[in-house]
Amino acid sequence: MNISIEDLKKLPGEAVKYTLTAAAEQLDLADGEVEFLEPFTVELLATYSNGKINLEGVVHSKVSLGCGRCLKTYVFPLTEKFCDEVQAGDMAVLDIGDWVREAYFIGLPLKPLCHEACKGLCHRCGTDMNEKQCECSIDEENHRLSVLKKLLEEK
Numbered sequence: 001m002n003i004s005i006e007d008l009k010k011l012p013g014e015a016v017k018y019t020l021t022a023a024a025e026q027l028d029l030a031d032g033e034v035e036f037l038e039p040f041t042v043e044l045l046a047t048y049s050n051g052k053i054n055l056e057g058v059v060h061s062k063v064s065l066g067c068g069r070c071l072k073t074y075v076f077p078l079t080e081k082f083c084d085e086v087q088a089g090d091m092a093v094l095d096i097g098d099w100v101r102e103a104y105f106i107g108l109p110l111k112p113l114c115h116e117a118c119k120g121l122c123h124r125c126g127t128d129m130n131e132k133q134c135e136c137s138i139d140e141e142n143h144r145l146s147v148l149k150k151l152l153e154e155k
C-alpha cells in the first residue's frame, strides 16, 4: 500500500486523495483465525508540507467473527480512522500498511457479539436463547417453587 512521496512533494500544502486496496494476505493479517470477507480499503488524504506528511485515513473491511455468547459467526463491518504525521525525509514512497494494521487491531471488538442484546446459549442444554426459551429456565423456576412449598409444608 504505497503512496508516492515524490508526487506529493510536487503539490505542497495540498491534500491529495487516495483510495487504496489490499488483501489481508498482502498486509500480513491473514492468520487463519479471522475470515476476511473483503479486502481492506483505505481512503486517505495525504498532505505534504515543510518536510512532513500528514496522513488522515479511514480503513474499511468486512470480517467474519464468532459471537462470544451464542458462538454463531456474524459479519462485522470494520471502519476505523487514523491520523498521523511522518517525516518525509528523502523517501520516494511511503507504505501505509502499518497504519492499516494498527487501525484493524483497534477496530476489532475485544468481545465480539452478534448484537448487543445477544442472549447467548443456555449453560445447561446449549439452546440458543435468541431462538427459543429452553425448558431449563422453566424447570429451575418450578424447582425453586417446590423447594419453597416443601419448606412451608414442613412448618
Ligand SMILES: [Zn+2]
Pocket: 067, 068, 069, 070, 071, 072, 113, 114, 115, 118, 119, 120
Ligand atoms: Zn450472539
Ligand SMILES: [Zn+2]
Pocket: 122, 123, 124, 125, 126, 127, 134, 135, 136, 137
Ligand atoms: Zn437450557
